[in-house]
Amino acid sequence: MDLKRKLSRLTNAGPGSQARAPVNTVAVAPVVETPAVEARAQDAAVAPIPPVEEAGTTTIAEVLVQALRKRMSMDGEGEPSLDAEGTDGGRAPEAALASGLSARKEVADRAATRADGLVDLREEARRRFAAKRGGAADGPADPRVEALRQMLSFWSERQGTASARKAVAPAPEPRALPVEARSTPHGTVHVAEQLYAPDHRHGTAPVAAALDVEARLVAGLALHPELESVDFTRMLMLDTETTGLAGGTGTVPFLVGLGWFEGRSMRVQQLFLRRMGEEAPMLRLLAERMASSSCLVTYNGKSFDWPLLRTRFVLNRVPVPKELPHLDLLHCARRVFKHRGEGARLVHLESKVLGHHRVGDVDGSQIPELYFRFLRGTDGSELVPVLEHNQKDLLLLAALMGDLVRRFQSEGSEQQDPRDLLGFAQVAERAGDAARALTFAKAAAESGGPVGIEALVLASRLCRRSGDCETAVAHLQRALTFAKPGQGAVLHLSLTKLYEHSLKDLPRALYHARLAAPVELPEDHQLRLERLERRLSRQGA
Numbered sequence: 001m002d003l004k005r006k007l008s009r010l011t012n013a014g015p016g017s018q019a020r021a022p023v024n025t026v027a028v029a030p031v032v033e034t035p036a037v038e039a040r041a042q043d044a045a046v047a048p049i050p051p052v053e054e055a056g057t058t059t060i061a062e063v064l065v066q067a068l069r070k071r072m073s074m075d076g077e078g079e080p081s082l083d084a085e086g087t088d089g090g091r092a093p094e095a096a097l098a099s100g101l102s103a104r105k106e107v108a109d110r111a112a113t114r115a116d117g118l119v120d121l122r123e124e125a126r127r128r129f130a131a132k133r134g135g136a137a138d139g140p141a142d143p144r145v146e147a148l149r150q151m152l153s154f155w156s157e158r159q160g161t162a163s164a165r166k167a168v169a170p171a172p173e174p175r176a177l178p179v180e181a182r183s184t185p186h187g188t189v190h191v192a193e194q195l196y197a198p199d200h201r202h203g204t205a206p207v208a209a210a211l212d213v214e215a216r217l218v219a220g221l222a223l224h225p226e227l228e229s230v231d232f233t234r235m236l237m238l239d240t241e242t243t244g245l246a247g248g249t250g251t252v253p254f255l256v257g258l259g260w261f262e263g264r265s266m267r268v269q270q271l272f273l274r275r276m277g278e279e280a281p282m283l284r285l286l287a288e289r290m291a292s293s294s295c296l297v298t299y300n301g302k303s304f305d306w307p308l309l310r311t312r313f314v315l316n317r318v319p320v321p322k323e324l325p326h327l328d329l330l331h332c333a334r335r336v337f338k339h340r341g342e343g344a345r346l347v348h349l350e351s352k353v354l355g356h357h358r359v360g361d362v363d364g365s366q367i368p369e370l371y372f373r374f375l376r377g378t379d380g381s382e383l384v385p386v387l388e389h390n391q392k393d394l395l396l397l398a399a400l401m402g403d404l405v406r407r408f409q410s411e412g413s414e415q416q417d418p419r420d421l422l423g424f425a426q427v428a429e430r431a432g433d434a435a436r437a438l439t440f441a442k443a444a445a446e447s448g449g450p451v452g453i454e455a456l457v458l459a460s461r462l463c464r465r466s467g468d469c470e471t472a473v474a475h476l477q478r479a480l481t482f483a484k485p486g487q488g489a490v491l492h493l494s495l496t497k498l499y500e501h502s503l504k505d506l507p508r509a510l511y512h513a514r515l516a517a518p519v520e521l522p523e524d525h526q527l528r529l530e531r532l533e534r535r536l537s538r539q540g541a
Contacts, residue, residue, distance in 0.1 A: 177380035178387065179272045187281035190272040192387055198264035202392075202399035203356030208264045209402025210235070210297075214409065218401075220431035221332050221408050226325050227295070236260050236293035236324075237397045240305045241390055243368045249315060253308055254371050255386065256282065258289055259394040268394050270387055275375065280316045283309075287321040295325040297397055299346050302328040329397065332404055335427050339419035339451065350396050354403060362389050411436055412443030418451045419444075425458055438462045445478070453479045453491075460494070469502040489518040496528070506536050 179190040200207050211233055219227040237259035244251045254273040259266055269289075271282045286309070290296075298305050306326065313320040333344045342348060350356050362370070362385040370382045407414075408428075412421050425440035441462065444455035460475035476495050480488050493516035499509035510532040517525050 177272075177383055179270070179274075184281055184285060186284040187278070189281045189285050190274050192270040192272065194268045194391065195262070196266045196268065196395065200266070200395075202395045203350065203354030205354050205399040205403040207266050207395055207398045207402070208261070209406060210398040211261055211264060211402075213402060213405040217405050217408055218327065220433055220436075221336075221404060221427060222327055223331075223335075223427070223431060224325070224327070227327060230325050231294045233261060234292070234294040235297050235327075236289060236295070237297045237394050238301055238305060239298065239390060239393045239397065240308065241367055241371075241386055242308065243371060245304075249311060251308060252276065252279070253305075253312065255390055256286055256309070257390040257394050258286070259398065260289075260293065266395070266398060268391050270390060272387075279312055280318055283313055283316055283318045287313075287318065290321045290324060293324060295327060297327045297329065297401060299333075299393070299397060299400075300328065300330045302326055302331075327401070329400055329404070332427075333400070336404065336420055336423040339422055340417070346393065346396060349400065354396070354399055356396075356399075358392065360385070361392070362386055364389075408436075411439040416443075418447035418455075422451055422455050422458075425455060429458065429462065434462050434466065445475075448482045453482050453487075456482075457491070457494070464498065464502070469498055473498050473503070486518070489516050492516040493519055500532065506532060506539065510536065 179192045181188050182191045196207060198208050213232055215228050215230055215232060218230075218232065219225055237257075239257040240253040241255040241257070242251050242253045252273070256271040258269045258271070261267075271285060273279060273282060296306065306323075310320055330344060330346075333349055337344060337349065337353070340352075342352070347358065347361075350358070367386050367389075370386060374380055374383050407416060407420070408424055410416075412424070421440050421444035425437045425444060428434075428437035428440060438459055441455045441459040445452045445459065447455075456475045456479040460472040460479075463469070463472040463475065473495065476491050476498070480491050483491060492512040495512040496509050496516055499505040499512065510529070513525075513528050513532055520528070
């Protein structure tokens with residue numbers, strides 16, 4: 001390998017290459033062709049390299065250039081040269097040594113130029129770093145750097161605004177997880193318990209009001225006749241916190257919240273899973289509590305909580321407890337509050353119906369990740385808000401149940417949202433309680449507007465079923481006064497049927513039939529008019 005190739009390989013070592021540790025000598029290949037001259041040139045070409053004074057600041061190229069320059073100076077100062085035949089006997093001819101020296105000098109100059117460029121780049125980087133740290137800059141600031149700084153500042157400001165919009169709760173203070181290890185015949189279970197006084201209220205609703213419900217009304221509100229025979233003083237509120245919402249065998253309930261009444265005080269017990277694989281004792285304790293209860297009260301428990309728990313019983317080879325009558329308040333809330341158009345989320349109903357607003361509550365979507373972080377070794381303080389969230393959900397179940405049944409029992413005698421009154425009327429109609437449904441419908445009709453129209457239509461339908469067609473017509477006539485132009489065609493069609501088939505008033509039936517054209521197919525509408533006209537003509541004859 002000649003000198004040029006060696007120098008090229010050494011000087012091409014850049015910041016990203018893996019250079020070997022500095023060595024004390026660098027072997028330079030000879031450029032003389034005579035064998036004797038080649039041997040002596042190899043001996044003379046081994047030159048010591050000056051030590052590196054500052055680690056990481058002197059490159060291999062710089063060290064090599066220094067060595068070569070020193071060698072060139074030695075050659076120019078009368079170093080013994082070789083004769084043409086490779087002997088020490090005389091001075092070599094000028095032509096014999098010129099080519100070797102010129103080649104060495106040319107390569108050394110190239111390496112020196114490249115090394116100077118690397119030094120200049122390093123100095124430029126140092127200057128910019130000093131300017132960034134607040135030091136004096138030798139030249140004007142690069143406009144691209146300023147533009148980048150502005151972009152980063154703008155991005156940081158937007159991130160801060162987005163975080164403020166999300167109202168991210170501050171990091172919780174370090175607190176011990178309020179669970180204790182409890183020995184049971186089936187193994188150790190980690191439990192948290194709290195007892196709430198009889199006068200405890202959740203928002204505007206007393207929690208103990210759940211004990212005052214009438215089973216018949218609960219069965220009608222839930223459209224579940226089996227609940228009529230349930231003793232609600234022994235009901236069991238159930239709510240779980242899980243590792244996800246997908247369900248199936250991969251989802252684990254790491255917190256099972258239970259609530260029941262002792263006298264008029266409500267006890268909340270939470271079964272916590274400290275690590276995976278320890279579910280069996282927790283599930284057996286849950287089965288014992290279910291065996292002493294009369295029914296389950298949940299929110300979306302029929303579709304999520306109980307099927308998930310039943311799967312965990314099977315997977316852990318624990319006998320599945322006997323299923324209890326199940327009151328799912330989600331179904332009740334959807335029927336009653338559907339006319340609000342705001343959904344039936346539990347936290348939403350808590351604020352809108354019960355007037356309880358949670359402060360600093362953990363977002364339900366973050367709960368699985370908080371538990372996984374606990375499993376990876378955090379101190380558990382982040383899970384304290386999760387336990388508090390679960391406690392509030394259990395209290396909310398009891399309070400919401402008592403409030404719904406109380407409103408259903410009042411039959412609209414107290415001031416309520418007309419939309420809710422209409423919802424109660426429709427539930428009572430489906431439950432077969434016509435008298436209660438009619439009372440709620442009349443109360444909702446007082447508000448007028450679309451809600452009043454729908455309530456009067458329901459009241460008219462109830463009266464027609466009971467045989468009071470005159471009152472049914474009166475309700476529809478009143479509904480027409482609330483209808484906007486172009487909205488009364490359906491009411492006219494209902495009046496047509498009542499007058500034709502129930503009251504046998506054909507002239508009035510024909511009058512309303514002509515106004516019902518927008519809601520009928522043209523063929524059907526024409527047949528109805530022709531039939532009424534024929535009947536009228538026969539009566540006149």
